[in-house]
Amino acid sequence: MNLPVSQAGFLVTDLVKAIVAERDHLSEIDGAIGDGDHGVNMAKGFNLCAQALGTPTPGLKESLGILGNTLMAGIGGSMGPLYGTFFNEMADSLDGVAELDAPAFGRMIRAGLDGVLDIGGAKPGDKTLLDTLVPAVEAFEAALSAGKPYRAALDDMVDAARKGRDSTVAMIAKVGRASRLGERSRGVMDAGSASCCIILETLAASVATKLD
Amino acid sequence: MNRIFNDPDLMVEDAVRGYLKAHQDLVSETTNPRVIKVKSAPKAGKVGVVTGGGSGHEPAFLGYVGEDMVDAVAIGEIFSSPTAQAFLDAFKASNGGAGVACLYGNYAGDNMNVKMAIKMAAKEGITVKTVVANDDVASAPKDELAKRRGVAGEILMWKVGAARAAEGGSLDEVIAAAQKAIDNTRSIGIGLSPCTIVAVGHPNFQIKDGEMEVGIGHHGEPGVSVMKTKPAAEMADMMLDYVLPDLPFAAGDKVAVLLSGLGATPIMELYILYDRIAEMLGQKKIEIKHNFVGNYFTSLEMMGATLTVMRLDDELDRLLARPARSIGLVK
Numbered sequence: 001m002n003l004p005v006s007q008a009g010f011l012v013t014d015l016v017k018a019i020v021a022e023r024d025h026l027s028e029i030d031g032a033i034g035d036g037d038h039g040v041n042m043a044k045g046f047n048l049c050a051q052a053l054g055t056p057t058p059g060l061k062e063s064l065g066i067l068g069n070t071l072m073a074g075i076g077g078s079m080g081p082l083y084g085t086f087f088n089e090m091a092d093s094l095d096g097v098a099e100l101d102a103p104a105f106g107r108m109i110r111a112g113l114d115g116v117l118d119i120g121g122a123k124p125g126d127k128t129l130l131d132t133l134v135p136a137v138e139a140f141e142a143a144l145s146a147g148k149p150y151r152a153a154l155d156d157m158v159d160a161a162r163k164g165r166d167s168t169v170a171m172i173a174k175v176g177r178a179s180r181l182g183e184r185s186r187g188v189m190d191a192g193s194a195s196c197c198i199i200l201e202t203l204a205a206s207v208a209t210k211l212d
Numbered sequence: 213m214n215r216i217f218n219d220p221d222l223m224v225e226d227a228v229r230g231y232l233k234a235h236q237d238l239v240s241e242t243t244n245p246r247v248i249k250v251k252s253a254p255k256a257g258k259v260g261v262v263t264g265g266g267s268g269h270e271p272a273f274l275g276y277v278g279e280d281m282v283d284a285v286a287i288g289e290i291f292s293s294p295t296a297q298a299f300l301d302a303f304k305a306s307n308g309g310a311g312v313a314c315l316y317g318n319y320a321g322d323n324m325n326v327k328m329a330i331k332m333a334a335k336e337g338i339t340v341k342t343v344v345a346n347d348d349v350a351s352a353p354k355d356e357l358a359k360r361r362g363v364a365g366e367i368l369m370w371k372v373g374a375a376r377a378a379e380g381g382s383l384d385e386v387i388a389a390a391q392k393a394i395d396n397t398r399s400i401g402i403g404l405s406p407c408t409i410v411a412v413g414h415p416n417f418q419i420k421d422g423e424m425e426v427g428i429g430h431h432g433e434p435g436v437s438v439m440k441t442k443p444a445a446e447m448a449d450m451m452l453d454y455v456l457p458d459l460p461f462a463a464g465d466k467v468a469v470l471l472s473g474l475g476a477t478p479i480m481e482l483y484i485l486y487d488r489i490a491e492m493l494g495q496k497k498i499e500i501k502h503n504f505v506g507n508y509f510t511s512l513e514m515m516g517a518t519l520t521v522m523r524l525d526d527e528l529d530r531l532l533a534r535p536a537r538s539i540g541l542v543k
Contacts, residue, residue, distance in 0.1 A: 031416060037289075
C-alpha cells in the first residue's frame, strides 16, 4: 500500500460527494423525529468545505482541518460542533504522520471519537451518531489487535458502523430535541447515526482503493 | 404552505438585513453577518450581556438587543443553534473589559456551541460565564431540572441580567441575578396548530384541528398531553395548574407574568387568556407586579400561547422595573 497523508486529501473530497448525494435521504430520515433539515445542513456545510478546499486539494491533514472548521463555522446546530470537532481532532492526530497506514487510521478515528465524546456529553445507547461511531472505532481497533490486515479491519469497521446505525431504530432518544418524544422516538433511525455511517463507509471505500 | 420569502435557504439572511434597516437607530451589524449588537456596545467597564439561539422565534432572540438589554446576539438558522463562531463574535462585540454573561436556553446545540465559544474566548482573554434557562415545566420532571428546556422565561432572565449589568454589577453579580431570575421562573406552552420551516415545506409535527397539545415545546416538541381544545378559561386554568405547583408559587407572592403568542395567535385571544390568568392569580392572593402580553417568543406560524410566571423578590422587582429599550421589550 502507498497512501501518503500529503496525497490523501481525496478522502475529504470523496466525503463531500457522498454527503451531498445523500442530502435528501438524510433529511427524510430526520423528518420522522427531527425537524427534517439534517441533510440540508450537512450538505450546506460540506459544500462550503468544497469551496474552501480549492484545487488542487490540499493534503489530508489540511483538508480535514478545513472540513472541521467549515462545519464548525458554517452550520451551527448540534452537527456543526460535533462533526467539526470530529474532523478537527482527526486532522490534529495526523501531526507528523507521513503514511496513512492502519495504525495511523486507527489513531485518527479514535481521536475523532474522543473529541465527539468530550464535546457532546452523550453515550452509546442514547440514539445518536455515537451508536455508529463507538462500535465502528472499537471494531477497527479490535481487528488490528487480532492481526487482521488493513482491508479486513476497514470491513469490520463498516460492518460495525452499519449494525450500530441500525441499532438506533429500536432505541429511545435520550439527548437532543428528539428526547422529548420519549417512546415516540422508537422505531425510527437516528439521522446523525445515518450520516456518521455514510462518512465511515466512504472513508473505508476511499482508503481501500489504495490498498493492494 | 402560503408564506412570504425569496430563497427558502436564505430567509435568515434576508430577515436580518431587513431588521437592521428597520432598527438602525438602535442596533448595528458586526463583522459577522450572524451577530448584531446594540449600537452603544461595547461599553467600557460594563459586563457584556449576550444571548443567541435559532431563528424563527422572533422577536426572540435578536429583538432583545437594546439599551440596557442584551448587548449582542448570535443568530442561528431556523430552529438551529448559532455557530460557536457566532457566539464568540457576539462575546467580542459586547466585551467592555468586565467580562461577558452569556444567558441562553438549554438545548443540545446551544450548549455545545457556547461551550466551544467560551474556550475560544478564553484564548483571547475574554472571561465568559453562563446561565442556562430551564423554565419549561413540561420538558422534564421536577427532579430532572437540568434536562428542562429554556422557553419564554429567557426574556425575563435577559431583562434581569441586563439590568444588573446596566446598574454596574460585576460579572458574578450579573450571573447571580440572572440565575436567580430563571430559578424563580416557570413556563408552559399550549399548541393549537403546527408550524412549517419553509425550506422543509411541510409541518414536522401534527396537531389535529380541534385539538390542543399541552406542554408543547418551542419547536413543536411533544407536550405532556393532547386533548380536545378547551375554552380559554379552562386553558388558562390548566396552564396555571402546571406552572404554579412546580415552583411552587404561594399566596402572598409577588410575580411577573409573561404571556406570549406562538406566532399565529391573534393578540385578542392572548388578552382573553390573560383576563382569566389575572383573575385566578388574584383569587390565589398572588400579586402581579409586572405583566407582558403579546408576541414575545414565537415559533414561526404556530397557533398557541406560552405562560411564564416569575416569583419576585425586591432585587428581581427592581431589575425588571428598570427602564430598557429593545424592539421586543420596552420598560
